[in-house]
Amino acid sequence: MKAIISFIAVLILAAIAYVGVDVLNMQYMFGVVIPYLAVAIFVIFMIVRILRWGSSPNPFRIPTTCGQQKSFPWIKHSRLENPSGVLGVMGRMALEVLFFRSLFRNLKTQLRDDSQLTYGEAKWLWAAGLAFHWSFLIILVRHLRFFTQQVPAAVQLVEMLDSFLQIGIPLLYMTDVVLLGAVTYLFLRRIAIPQMRYLSLMNDYFPLFLIFGIGLSGVLMRYFIKTDIVSVKMLTMSLVGFSPSIPQNPLGVIFYIHLFLICTLFAYFPFSKLVHMAGVFMSPTRVLANTSRVKRHINPWNYPVHVHTYAEYEDDFRDKMKNAGLPVEKE
Amino acid sequence: MAKLPKPEELSKIDYTPPKTSWMDTPVVFKEGMFCHGSKPKSLELVGFPNPRDWRPADADWKLPENWKQILLEGIAERLEKYRSFRLFMDICVRCGACADKCHFFIGTGDPKNMPVLRAELIRSVYRKEFTLAGKIFGKMAGARELTIDVLKEWWYYFFQCTECRRCSVFCPYGIDQAEITIIGRELLNLLGLNIEWIAGPVSNCYMKGNHLGLEPHTIVGNLEYMLDDIETVTGKRIKPTFNRKGAEILFVTPSGDLFADPGTYTCMGYLMLFEELGLDYTWSTYASEGGNFGFFTSNEMAKRLNSKIYAEAKRLGVKWILGGECGHMWRVLSQYMDTWNGPADFLEVPKSPITGTVFENAKSMKMVHVAEFTADLIKNNKLKLDPKRNDHLKVTWHDSCNVARGMGMLEEPRYVLKNVVNNFVEMPEDTIREKTFCCGSGTGLNASEDMDLRMKGGFPRANAVKFVHEHYGVNMLANVCAIDRATLPPLMDYWVPGVKVAGLHELVANALVMTGEKERTTDLRGEPLPGIEQKEEKA
Incomplete structure (x- = not known):
């Protein structure tokens, strides 16, 4: 049900773009106003979000230690899983962000009929997650060609590598296929696994459908419903240069649908779970080094508390202490 | 106390989630699954709020009239104080990697013992009260009102988490259910909703x-x-x-x-x-x-x-x-x-x-x-x-x-x-x-x-x-x-x-071989050491 509503929501979004451009001729609205607005919302509210996270301190040093601590020289210290300094943390975070280290640990716990628990390999979530995020990034990099007058060599290299299979004309980008495949997998596991279906919210289905919609409209535009690339670039460059103008040559409605879904994603992003993109860099269980025994960690709101002092304790128990032969401060 | 089922029965675990969605499935307090409520004396000794006689299974928990306000202010305060809490409320993508890592989920099959869902119990209220999307879209955005049933659910499930951090090892963002349980229990503590097995030792420890x-x-x-x-x-x-x-x-x-x-x-x-x-x-x-x-x-x-x-x-x-x-x-x-x-x-x-x-x-x-x-x-x-x-x-x-x-x-x-x-x-x-x-x-x-x-x-x-x-x-x-x-x-x-x-x-x-010790014949538990019985027989 949540999935269906999310699906319909994305359909409605596409329909809005269709009606807006094809029926109401609001090219300027959909090509200029909404994109600016969406980017502005994204930038401003992401900054707000990050500042708000940052404004709450880490009162305690609480890394989740996933390996051997640094203790004696003769015991091998696990630098990346239990970092003792900045370098170790950087390594740990690099593994986490670039390769999803923690998700790579994933196991599938199963209870056999003979009541034995087993822990099987479960790398599909990791693989699909990695495939999804990396292809998304590469696609994003490829799109830089629309936002730079001279296409940077790096972008061209990425395009070349992404299409090295040399299939079809225009050349097929592998990431297009991988992205759609990975999103499909991530969706299917949500509805196929009973626990996943049970815990999933619309907040989970909606972005999947939205991103699938963006990918699909992009693929349609590149391979099937041809769009005038030159005009697209004229528009995007005019946006980048803050002198927006809708190109003379009409752009197909599929372009506007693609663009509108992207704008929706941008505007939705800061208010959704997608903020994990920035949040992962601030997660105290990962970015803090395990140094709390070596160097005092300061809690900015540490305050004095009521304690039961030794003097009070001795007052409570002086006779008993003396009878038991324990030394006392006051006779 | 209910009689403990036999191991053969207890190890038959049903992992099928209920038909109704978790937000619409009120908590049922099962005998043997929760601890006694705190006694007033234990709370009074250390100056904890709302000391009174109460029983978790009772309908009336004898809460202060403004309990909801106390909790919401408590959440607001802790969002300011703990980056972990603020962040963990926002960044979970519900990928489910933590789900079958929790010993309570593995052992009970209760979906609310999946760390992700245990966190959602409080996250849903956070969305409703502290986020724009939750305020506007409500349930569609995974938000819900803080009611007495929700509070009881918190109590039941935050005392079915041992803050062991196993979920946090597997979470791609390091979200630590221990942090959420720690803060969840702190919030419950504001209303005097402790368990005696904790409150008693705490007051003991403070005084003695x-x-x-x-x-x-x-x-x-x-x-x-x-x-x-x-x-x-x-x-x-x-x-x-x-x-x-x-x-x-x-x-x-x-x-x-x-x-x-x-x-x-x-x-x-x-x-x-x-x-x-x-x-x-x-x-x-x-x-x-x-x-x-x-x-x-x-x-x-x-x-x-x-x-x-x-x-x-x-x-x-x-x-x-x-x-x-x-x-x-x-x-x-x-x-x-x-x-x-x-x-x-x-x-x-x-x-x-x-x-x-x-x-x-x-x-x-x-x-x-x-x-x-x-x-x-x-x-x-x-x-x-x-x-x-x-x-x-x-x-x-x-x-x-x-x-x-x-x-x-x-x-x-x-x-x-x-x-x-x-x-x-x-x-x-x-x-x-x-x-x-x-x-x-x-x-x-x-x-x-x-x-x-x-x-x-x-x-x-x-x-x-x-x-x-x-x-x-x-x-x-x-x-x-x-x-x-x-x-x-x-x-x-x-x-x-x-x-x-x-x-x-x-x-x-x-x-440990100690200087000047006599020849040991038993271990510390008084059980004969290996080889000793035979030795005695030979002698």
């Missing part, structure tokens, strides 16, 4: 220095009994000191070690080891608790209880502090103590008087775990050990959650263990080290009225022990945690009869 409420003369008396037993086994009479000013080292251990076996055997182990070393150390009856049940009520209470350790070290003028075997105690000490009650600049960087090793890893907090201390002794050949005395044991090692995931002390105890026993077998690799399973009764859930919950939560741990018991004949589960020593014996009796539980230093003391 330890969870069990052992008064100074009782501590001395309890140790005397152990000294008698040591004399029986070794022929040596040990005379430890208490509250002694000018000692080099203050020794602090969880009070469970002073109270009941098998913890007392571990305690005998410390006494024998320190005696053999001629260590200049003292016990304290004031700082007589290493553990910290305050940590399971609120940050502030934890700090109040913890303060005694440094204060006593200062009063006695010791150079550094040695800590006994415990789990959550060591997370609290290593990740919180120095921040709360430091700087301990009146102490010196810990240095072993026997080996000269300086414990650089405890440079600031000035406290060393006894497993680290002993590992260093053995490495430097300072102990005469006869591991054959433990040959009647096939030992496996249980990593305590907090020591593993809140500190990373994995190899030191293994090194000690391998030097004091000849038969050591690891449990399956996905159930040890950073992936270790909780005993199922941590964070103050080790009461007797919630035995169902404990046996279910301990199922994955027991299951791994059962595996090595059946395949390798393991009969001893060793660990460095006082809660484990209290909770694993009933867990083993239930799931894996024939496996006993021991602290590391019990096994150390069994193997």
